[in-house]
Amino acid sequence: MGKRGAILHNATMNANVHDSIRAVQWHGDHLRLLDQRKLPAHSVWIDCHNASDVTEAIKDLAVRGAPAIGIAAAWGVVLAARGGEPLPAAMAMLRAARPTAVNLMWALDRMKSRLDLGADAAALQAEAQAIQDEDLAANRRMGELGAALITPGSGVMTHCNTGSLATAGFGTALGVIRAGVSAGRIAQVFAGETRPWLQGARLTMWELVNDGIPARLVADSAASHLMKSGAVQWVVVGADRIAANGDTANKIGTYQLAIAARHHGVKFMVVAPSTTVDMATADGDDIEIELREATELLSMSGTRTVVEGAEAWNPVFDVTPAALIDALVTERGVIEHPDQAKMQAVFGG
Numbered sequence: 001m002g003k004r005g006a007i008l009h010n011a012t013m014n015a016n017v018h019d020s021i022r023a024v025q026w027h028g029d030h031l032r033l034l035d036q037r038k039l040p041a042h043s044v045w046i047d048c049h050n051a052s053d054v055t056e057a058i059k060d061l062a063v064r065g066a067p068a069i070g071i072a073a074a075w076g077v078v079l080a081a082r083g084g085e086p087l088p089a090a091m092a093m094l095r096a097a098r099p100t101a102v103n104l105m106w107a108l109d110r111m112k113s114r115l116d117l118g119a120d121a122a123a124l125q126a127e128a129q130a131i132q133d134e135d136l137a138a139n140r141r142m143g144e145l146g147a148a149l150i151t152p153g154s155g156v157m158t159h160c161n162t163g164s165l166a167t168a169g170f171g172t173a174l175g176v177i178r179a180g181v182s183a184g185r186i187a188q189v190f191a192g193e194t195r196p197w198l199q200g201a202r203l204t205m206w207e208l209v210n211d212g213i214p215a216r217l218v219a220d221s222a223a224s225h226l227m228k229s230g231a232v233q234w235v236v237v238g239a240d241r242i243a244a245n246g247d248t249a250n251k252i253g254t255y256q257l258a259i260a261a262r263h264h265g266v267k268f269m270v271v272a273p274s275t276t277v278d279m280a281t282a283d284g285d286d287i288e289i290e291l292r293e294a295t296e297l298l299s300m301s302g303t304r305t306v307v308e309g310a311e312a313w314n315p316v317f318d319v320t321p322a323a324l325i326d327a328l329v330t331e332r333g334v335i336e337h338p339d340q341a342k343m344q345a346v347f348g349g
Contacts, residue, residue: 021211023063024063026132034165036202064199066104070101070103095108102278110127157218159253165207193217227264245283250318259324322339
């Protein structure tokens, strides 16, 4: 084995060390989902036997993350077909589960295309498996591309959860982090807690610690102070929908990180598969932002923490303008400083 071959072999072995989690699993006659509401205290699996079970898991955030939602929905169509459910009604139910993440609609449209060509339950199962396998391959490719942008020894901050829990495996933004750590480019990871569901604290830290990646948790409100200290060179985040001009919807709190990063000279990277790009949406103003129940802000783990009578506003996503994004990474390549022309050159539309 030559020197280059040895380097690639070692990087692959290191990447495998930092990649041990699969949260969406097909078991032949049912779908098994790792319940992300219970982590990190308990590893509880949910068995879904029909499209309704999958819909509820998506609605209730038992499964979350744009790619994982799309994959789960595809398996929901398979379950509906195997159970003799009316498929148009099942797909409409799944489509309505979450409004912002475009991967959900993309996966269902892909399954419908196969159905329109006469696919039976076995063919639909093969299509769902292909969607899942392609996502994992895309994540590994994005990890390689994104990590190459990071100077060795860098500190990286991330937001929400964009890892194996949110995808078929490896992750989008966390895939870049996994690849960057394996290649010696990332020395320290900082994860924001991500209120109100604490996906960063509960899920991202669980993944990072589980896979032996050096990580520190920071309060969401500490992000600007952390950037000012010089400990962070890149903010690396995922996406739930990317508009035709590069505007990006992601977990609430992402926009303020992009603003803080620009002010402090920190680079800002968005990592998402091409299925997250929606060229039919002109810009961020056209992205529907999901609002969830105020009780998610007024309570913690089911216990009221705010005075009775208080009201709350609970948007789940915000939109980061393309002008604040230094690099958009998909499996098709890297787009630096994305705009409408660059997006169209890569994605058409």
